[in-house]
Amino acid sequence: MLSEQERHEIEAQSHHYPNNRALCIEALKIVQAHRGWVSDEGIADVAEALQMAAAELEGVATFYNMIFRKPVGGHVILLCDSVSCWIMGYDRLREHLHARLGIGLGETTADGCFTLLPNVCLGACDHAPAMMIDSTHYQDLDPAGIDEILTKYQMKEAREEKKEKGEPPDGNSADP
């Protein structure tokens, strides 16, 4: 069953769409924002709320690559694997990410911090190679730039972990 908050947010979005079929991607994104990914139960919950067939929603969720049907890490890296990025160094970046994170495409780091996924063109071809982390775009990438970006995320995770444990911050608060 949808939570009160999920139901409220979907209802708030419903005014921007002509019908439930048009609303369904937004509804799936809302469920994903609250649960981290969209399980079969999440599909069933949205289907019930929008009075749609679960199979139809399943098709939408599978087609739309920003809906995650498996658990993902705290941050999702979408590495562009389309033609401009191939030309501008995709292989080197992919290998660098594999080495730096210890995971391949479609995998999540052991600490649950990152999931690495391939993605079609991110619309930044004139600044290839490009990637996205969560909803933030990064472009004109090289291995050193990737290291810098990932370090910021890892430092942020470490700060949040300290905060959760009630430990004092280390004084560096540069968020990604």
Ligand code: FES
């Ligand atoms: S091909 Fe990578 S951003 Fe377009």
